Amino acid sequence: MNKNVSFSMTIEERTGSGGSPAVEDPLRSLAEEIGSCRRCPLAEGRTKAVPGEGPARAEILLVGEGPGREEDRTGRPFVGRAGSVLDRCLEEAGIERSRVFITNVVKCRPPENRRPKRKEVEACRIYLDAQIELLQPRTVILMGNAAARAVLDVEGIGELRGRVIRGRFLVTFHPAAVLRNGKLREAFVADLRRGRGMAEGGAP
Ligand code: URA
Numbered sequence: 001m002n003k004n005v006s007f008s009m010t011i012e013e014r015t016g017s018g019g020s021p022a023v024e025d026p027l028r029s030l031a032e033e034i035g036s037c038r039r040c041p042l043a044e045g046r047t048k049a050v051p052g053e054g055p056a057r058a059e060i061l062l063v064g065e066g067p068g069r070e071e072d073r074t075g076r077p078f079v080g081r082a083g084s085v086l087d088r089c090l091e092e093a094g095i096e097r098s099r100v101f102i103t104n105v106v107k108c109r110p111p112e113n114r115r116p117k118r119k120e121v122e123a124c125r126i127y128l129d130a131q132i133e134l135l136q137p138r139t140v141i142l143m144g145n146a147a148a149r150a151v152l153d154v155e156g157i158g159e160l161r162g163r164v165i166r167g168r169f170l171v172t173f174h175p176a177a178v179l180r181n182g183k184l185r186e187a188f189v190a191d192l193r194r195g196r197g198m199a200e201g202g203a204p
Pocket of ligand 1: 082
């Protein structure tokens with residue numbers, strides 16, 4: 001069974017055969033809706049919306065801030081430099097990228113990679129909420145301040161990093177921060193590993 005639902009693939013490639021239509025179909029519809037979304041001005045500047053990708057039955061959901069240049073070009077999350085860091089750290093933590101669902105707080109690239117504005121986050125929020133609702137992941141790893149603020153309304157990554165909130169939300173650094181400051185890497189990998197343990201049914 002091909003459970004890998006990458007929204008940059010064709011519908012046939014995304015769903016494969018024998019997948020669970022109960023989750024895959026609504027995820028696919030959601031991705032299509034995001035692809036033509038006009039809820040905020042970020043839509044005007046995008047090349048491709050980046051709904052997110054991963055298996056419909058992923059037990060870990062990773063949430064970043066918003067697409068950068070490469071993501072906007074390809075329609076896939078975390079495929080630029082921060083994505084390479086994320087890939088390596090996932091591997092170190094014993095997590096296969098193909099088994100997690102990766103998305104962002106906003107699904108369209110903010111100009112010049114600026115922080116998404118509050119109104120943009122609010123407009124896009126329905127999509128992340130729907131993804132969490134559909135996937136029902138055991139662990140949601142919030143990478144960076146934008147993700148922690150959007151989902152939990154909390155702020156201050158220095159204090160929050162490594163904390164588990166409401167049982168399944170684990171706050172950690174954003175991979176771009178790890179790229180800028182290699183000293184954060186060890187803690188980031190430790191957090192990913194902990195997220196994996198939580199998803200496997202371990203205590204937080
Ligand atoms: N790429 C993404 O998809 N999200 C980010 O937050 C950064 C880079």
